[in-house]
Amino acid sequence: MIPKMLIRGGRVVDPSQAIDDVRDVLIVDGVVAEVGAGIELPEGAQEIDANGLVVTPGLIDVHVHLREPGGEHKETIATGARAAAAGGFTAVCAMPNTDPVVDDPAGVGFVLAQGTAAGAARVYPMGAISVGQEGKRLAAIGEMVEAGAVGITDDGNPVMDSGLMRRAMEYAQAFDIPVADHPEDLGLSGYGVMNEGLVATRLGLHGKPNASEDVHIVRDLLLGDLTGGHIHLQHISTAYGVEAIRQAKARGVHVTAEASPHHLIFTDERVEGFDTDAKMNPPLRSPEDRDAVREGLADGTLDVFATDHAPHHYDEKEQAFADAPNGIIGLETALGLGLTHVVAEGLLDLSTLVHRMSVAPAQAFSLPGGTLAVGSPGDVTIIDLDEVWTVDRDVFLSKSQNTPFHGWALKGRARYTIVGGVIVWSVGA
Amino acid sequence: MSQPSSSLGKDLVGLESLSAEQILTILNTAEPFKEISERRIKKVPVLRGKTIVNLFFEASTRTRVSFEFAEKRLSADTVNIATSGSSVVKGETLVDTARNLEAMRIDMVVMRHGSSGAAKFLAERIPSNVINAGDGSHEHPTQALLDMLTIRDHYGKIEGLKVCLVGDILHSRVARSNVFGLLALGAEVAVCGPKTLLPRDIAELGVTVFSRVEEAIQWADVLNVLRLQLERMEAGFLPSLREYNQVWGVSSAKLEQAPGDLLILHPGPMNRGVEIDSDVADGPHAMILHQVTNGVAVRMAVLYLLTGGAPDTAEAAKEGAEG
Numbered sequence A: 001m002i003p004k005m006l007i008r009g010g011r012v013v014d015p016s017q018a019i020d021d022v023r024d025v026l027i028v029d030g031v032v033a034e035v036g037a038g039i040e041l042p043e044g045a046q047e048i049d050a051n052g053l054v055v056t057p058g059l060i061d062v063h064v065h066l067r068e069p070g071g072e073h074k075e076t077i078a079t080g081a082r083a084a085a086a087g088g089f090t091a092v093c094a095m096p097n098t099d100p101v102v103d104d105p106a107g108v109g110f111v112l113a114q115g116t117a118a119g120a121a122r123v124y125p126m127g128a129i130s131v132g133q134e135g136k137r138l139a140a141i142g143e144m145v146e147a148g149a150v151g152i153t154d155d156g157n158p159v160m161d162s163g164l165m166r167r168a169m170e171y172a173q174a175f176d177i178p179v180a181d182h183p184e185d186l187g188l189s190g191y192g193v194m195n196e197g198l199v200a201t202r203l204g205l206h207g208k209p210n211a212s213e214d215v216h217i218v219r220d221l222l223l224g225d226l227t228g229g230h231i232h233l234q235h236i237s238t239a240y241g242v243e244a245i246r247q248a249k250a251r252g253v254h255v256t257a258e259a260s261p262h263h264l265i266f267t268d269e270r271v272e273g274f275d276t277d278a279k280m281n282p283p284l285r286s287p288e289d290r291d292a293v294r295e296g297l298a299d300g301t302l303d304v305f306a307t308d309h310a311p312h313h314y315d316e317k318e319q320a321f322a323d324a325p326n327g328i329i330g331l332e333t334a335l336g337l338g339l340t341h342v343v344a345e346g347l348l349d350l351s352t353l354v355h356r357m358s359v360a361p362a363q364a365f366s367l368p369g370g371t372l373a374v375g376s377p378g379d380v381t382i383i384d385l386d387e388v389w390t391v392d393r394d395v396f397l398s399k400s401q402n403t404p405f406h407g408w409a410l411k412g413r414a415r416y417t418i419v420g421g422v423i424v425w426s427v428g429a
Numbered sequence B: 001m002s003q004p005s006s007s008l009g010k011d012l013v014g015l016e017s018l019s020a021e022q023i024l025t026i027l028n029t030a031e032p033f034k035e036i037s038e039r040r041i042k043k044v045p046v047l048r049g050k051t052i053v054n055l056f057f058e059a060s061t062r063t064r065v066s067f068e069f070a071e072k073r074l075s076a077d078t079v080n081i082a083t084s085g086s087s088v089v090k091g092e093t094l095v096d097t098a099r100n101l102e103a104m105r106i107d108m109v110v111m112r113h114g115s116s117g118a119a120k121f122l123a124e125r126i127p128s129n130v131i132n133a134g135d136g137s138h139e140h141p142t143q144a145l146l147d148m149l150t151i152r153d154h155y156g157k158i159e160g161l162k163v164c165l166v167g168d169i170l171h172s173r174v175a176r177s178n179v180f181g182l183l184a185l186g187a188e189v190a191v192c193g194p195k196t197l198l199p200r201d202i203a204e205l206g207v208t209v210f211s212r213v214e215e216a217i218q219w220a221d222v223l224n225v226l227r228l229q230l231e232r233m234e235a236g237f238l239p240s241l242r243e244y245n246q247v248w249g250v251s252s253a254k255l256e257q258a259p260g261d262l263l264i265l266h267p268g269p270m271n272r273g274v275e276i277d278s279d280v281a282d283g284p285h286a287m288i289l290h291q292v293t294n295g296v297a298v299r300m301a302v303l304y305l306l307t308g309g310a311p312d313t314a315e316a317a318k319e320g321a322e323g
């Protein structure tokens, strides 16, 4: 029996209902029962004083790698779900590029069960597009959705066969899930390990041109035209890609897309000195690309702010640049970065950032939540906009420390993360 | 255990971070060391008691032997570690290797590694001096230094000369170190090769780009002809060695069109009949064996300077000859 909870006197920012005002939020039996002024504290209810704090629908990260099964030395579903909660996320979508790949209903059930057992952020499994993510034949898409998968993707080993991608986008429509793609033509990427350009040339590192991403963004958008299916484009990093998505949306393609914190903040200059915490895929690109991604997030071309949380053990990152794996962790820094480097810099207002981190991800993947409407899940993030804190990877709840933001001072942080009316994380807890 | 600071700093990772003055210091210090190699007893006690590990993750007989001669002629104790048939096995990371070396209290490491940035990586993790003997496609500073010394021997200067690197610039650490070093010393630099083997935005470094070797020959005072790795064809960068030789290979017929004195350098080992024809390699323009000789002197200079030797006492140091 879940106790009642009253969140008292916070500034409720719920873009799904166009609310930005001081309200109380009452959660009963794990769902939102009332949002209003001067709600009386029910008997036996837990009261949270949110005076001076911001109360939003729970934040959702639709792009995380939790590494379990197979990569438990990097992260487990439990550590990842707790890291998510510590970052203010009430739900995450777990990528299926594990070992074994989540490409059948048993794999989906495993991720769901581990997520439930963790008792932190909700964990929604994603299934693979193709068996083993080998790009050859369709995985058990219907059965995986039946088991609880919220979307499919071959992120980590993207589908090169455009015919197979077309079939996936056609087939998935029966199940109302998006087909998520890491858009990258692996042939064009070659053995590139960073953005192709002057920095790569100087460092003697092989580059991936923007075209390697753009070719597949355009392919997927054309397949959207062809099939009418929902394509979700992951971690967009190029100016051309942003513009292509903008145009596709204008002509009615069913496309949603992500922007990742690092692509909004860094350029390939960050690779200088061969820092492997600046190695990710897609890579950090030019200043023009970074600015276009920012613009895309601002105007909603990129609907969703998602981290691509990619934990790696320090042994794996502690190598020469070309030999280290791609990716950085993001769950415990995304909100602070969004508030400090997106909202405080005037790119988005607070309500729009909450939209990109809650409403839009819920809509893109048809997830419960993303709103404080009465009857929706009691998933709430309570944010202290004024807290100045320093990123310290040594105290992360994530099992890994691979972040380029270590030591950064950020302003704004989740104070409480509430899932189904239960506090799963709070500052100092 | 800390090393004495030198005019170069602790390590020689690349030429990009060096000033013109530092590069000239190395070249000038190499001059007195050239002479030691001409003696009957080719040994001075400058590095007596110093332990140097030559750590080669990639095979390179030529560079390793050159370093080893340089080390031995300065009386250092040397150990060679190569990936094949040694304790450096797959699975042992570069970090572990670094820690092991540190634990053995060696003074200096000369490293060749297949990954760009590996030398910097090691240098940041051990107190010993690190000399980069080639890291991936990044830098090979001693090769560029010996190339520059050879050019200077012939022309008496570097500044104002036109030097063109020909061939696979994309994968070449020799090319990058030459570009950085030559530009620092005021040379004009060009690159020439098929576009598939030219790195993106290379012109932004301040180099001229030629697509045909005939243009380079018209322009240059020096051609530095790079080795073409035969794997490049399988990877689809080129159609065939025959075609490469016809279009970008340096032949005496093409050299006849040179308007003036033109020096031919090659870092070796050569693919005769591919990037360079035998009559050129063995002809009057070629400085290839002179480069090999200078390689030992330049490496002696680097070893000497990094271990705290003063540039102006190099002349005196060589007088401490044994025997």
Ligand SMILES: [Zn+2]
Pocket: A155, A156, A182, A234, A235, A281, A282
């Ligand atoms: Zn991806």
